[in-house]
Every structure is written in structure tokens, then in C-alpha cells.
Amino acid sequence: MNKRRILVAMCALSLGSAVFAAAQEIKEPPKSVAVAQEQQPTAVANAPEAETPSQPPAANAKPSARSIEAAERIEGEKRFRTNCGRCHQAPHKFPPRVMATAIRHMRVRAMITDEDQRLILRYMTQ
């Protein structure tokens, strides 16, 4: 009887957490988009006055893409310090392909999120 209860509880827990997380994902926009949305007005506000009205749309798009990249790098560094530093001394950067394997290993071992994995990998390979 106990075995059955444990098995049911295990599966229900996995299923419940997965469904809950999926529901959260549908409700909230991806964080990278949110970061980009937050950063965009700031980038425009910080741009020189002369450039903002006279530049064509393509020129406006370039700084915003750069600001998104900068924002992602800052976010990646933050998550790197928060997640990796929780257990061990933050390592130096490794070559990108080595880092890609290490971060996949840490995703499984330290159960970091998909978003954390992506941003930390981006930060560590830039």
C-alpha cells in the first residue's frame, strides 16, 4: 500500500509541478523579452537628442539590439553569481564548447532553470 502511495505521490508531484510551471510560462512573457522591454525606453532616453528624431528606423533598431545584448550580459553575470556562487567558488571562463558541457552538467546537478542556463552560458562565452 505504501509503495503505491509513494509512486502516486512521486508522479503527482512531477506532473503537478510541470503543469504549474507550464501555466506560469503561458501567463508571463519570457524574461528576455521583459528585460528588452524594460531596457528599450531607457536606451532611447539615454540617446543623444539629435539622433532620436532624425535617425531612420533601422538606425534606431541597432542601439536597442545592443542594449538588449548588454542587458542580457548583465543579467547573465547576475545569475552566474547567484546560482554558481550558491555552492562553489565561481570558476573562471572556459572555452565556449567546454562551458556548454559544464553548464549542461550544472543544469542537471544544481537544477538551474532553462533561462538561467541560457543567460549564464551567454555570459560565460562572451
Next chain:
Amino acid sequence: MSIIEPKSEPVRQACLAAVHREAKASPRRSAKSLSRRFLRFRCALLLTALLASTQFQLPLYAQSQSQPTQDADQSDNDKPVPIFTGSAGYITDFTGGSPDLHPIASGILLIPIGDRWLIESRASFEDDMVQQPGRSGFHGPVEKEVDYAQVDFIANPYLTVTVGRFLTPFGIYNERLYPVWIRNLQSDPLILPIGIGPSNASTGAMFRGGFSASQSVTINYAVYFSALSNLTPVDSERTAGGRAGVFFPKLRLELGGSFQHRLQDERSNLFGAHVIWQPNSLPLDIRAEVARSREGSGYWIEPAYRLSQLPFLRDEMRRTQIVARVQQFWVGPLANDALQPVNTQVFEAGVNYYFMDGLKGSFNYGRQFSSQGNVNVWTMAATYRFVLPFERTRNQ
């Protein structure tokens, strides 16, 4: 009677008729058979539901994979390569005046396959050398262990399926802090053997993952089933259990709990809880764990402080960390050779110096209090962590 999966209505009717016939002939055996069948049916149903949920989330995962940033990450230069990593250490301790030399080396092999698979394995070789009467020098047998050998499948952003031999996720020390280059103090906590099995690992299957519940809360979980194995060095116990943690990234605080039910011997329940906190304003790292079982219970608290804020000798100070650990253990009604035989308290304090990334020197002093006698424990250690890629990589 052999178990036949009912595939159509006539077959199902025939099966039921056979079961009823058998029930009349041997009610006890039939009840067992029925119970087994229903259990298998329920297992199959739950696994199907789980896989269905995985499939349900695949489009979301595919969507996230198709983002341009992700594509950039997965360019040829960033494709993961197999690597061999690991650590080595030489630990010397003097417990009550008697020296103990403890060299240890452990290697980890990581083989990524495609975008979602990872094969990982860690093997440890360690020696516990002591002076033996009538012989010169230090002697002791080399212990070899396969800590884990597992296949991981990243099913979706929320679920990773692990099969094979894996470190038992009970508490945080065994799975996250055990390697010599990670741990702040080289001695094991007294409660470490609680809930992790005979050789720190389990053999079976595990579902685990981490996901953001909101902008400020991240949840991680692991649930597992382990089968009994008496094959040394891959022995394990028949258990089922899980661990869940809630992480608040803004506060840098993680709270979690572990549970395990033994499916053999006394069939007892084990409980654990852990806390990790790194305040934003200080280079302080506080870890604590509590475990309760019928074999014994206890706790440990370990603060570690980096001296990087001191205004003098800045380069040396930022490499220096002072650590302390307070722990207590109470013996339970059931015996366990891996645990202390009597109630014990230990206080330890020490210094770690990080010479470079991966190379660390440690020195610490501890005092152990128990009814068997109070002893001093001095420990010195040098640890090193290495990474070797199997393929040529582009250096930055």
C-alpha cells in the same frame, strides 16, 4: 496466470472471466494477482500521463529553442564537447594526536549527445592511510567507488529524466557540496550518512528540474526511486523519496526539504531540511542542514566569510575565507555503522586560501565532544580542480 494486457473488449471480458474463475479457485492468490495487475495498470497510467505532459510542453520548449539568441548559443563554436573534469586532494588530519593521511582523486566524465542528452559518471579513488603497529610508514587500502553513472534526458525546461546510478538527493551536502574542491571544511558533517545510502548513491530513476515560478521565486525538485543492489562498488538501497527547494534570487536564499521512505528492512521514513543564504551586502555564505531518522538525527550550521572587504592586503584578503561549523548528532534506536555510535558535538573553525581558480589550501581546527572522550582534530589540505576537453576548442 500470465498477465495479458486487454487490447479489445472481448479480450478484456475473457481476462475478467479468467480472473473470476481463479478467484473462486484460490481467493488469496487471486487477490494478490489482481492487486499486482492494478498496481501495474496504475503505474502505466501515471507514466503515460507524465509522458503526455512532457509532450504537451514540447512545443513550448521548441519555441524557446527557436529563439534567435538560442540559435546563436548553439552555433558550431558553442556546441558542447565531451570533457573529463575532476578534482584531487591531499588531506592530513590529526584526530586525538594520531595522524591520518587521506589522498583522494575523483574524475568526472561528461559526454553530451545532441541538444538534450548527457551521459555523466564520476569515480573516486581514495586512501585512508594510518600508522600500523610493527610497520613503518602509513598504510591503508585504496577504496574505489563509482559515485554516479547516469544518463540524463532534458525532456523540457521543467523536467529532466535521469536513469542509472545517481547521487541520492537527500539534503544538499551529498549532491552539491561533497567534492573536495567545493567543500569549505574537509571533514564530513556527522549527519551526512543519513538518507544517502550505503555508498552515497542510488540506482534507479529520477525526475528532477528547476523552473521560475515568478520573477522572484525559483523552484527546484527531485523525486526518485532506487532499487536494491548488493553489487560492490555500486551497492544501493531500495528507497523512494524526493527533495524540493524554493530559491529567492533577490534575497539569495534557498529553503528546502527532503523526504525518503525505505522500502526494505524497517521501512522507516527519513526527513531533512536545508538552508543556503548569501546576503547581498556581505561576502558571507551560510549553509545549514537538519536530518532526522530512526538511526540518528542532527544538524550542522556552516558560515563562511570572505575577507574581501578588509581595507589592507586586498589581493591576499580577497583570496582568504574564514569558516566555522557547529554540528550535533543524536543516536537513534537503530544502528548504523556509518554514523557516530554515541551522541556527539563538534565545533570546527578554519581558513581557506584560494591560490588560483581551482587550487585551494585549507587549515582548520576542531574539537569533538562525546561520551567516548573529547578530542582535538587538526586538518590540513590542498585541493585542486581540473578540466580537460576531449576535442579541440576555440580559446578565447
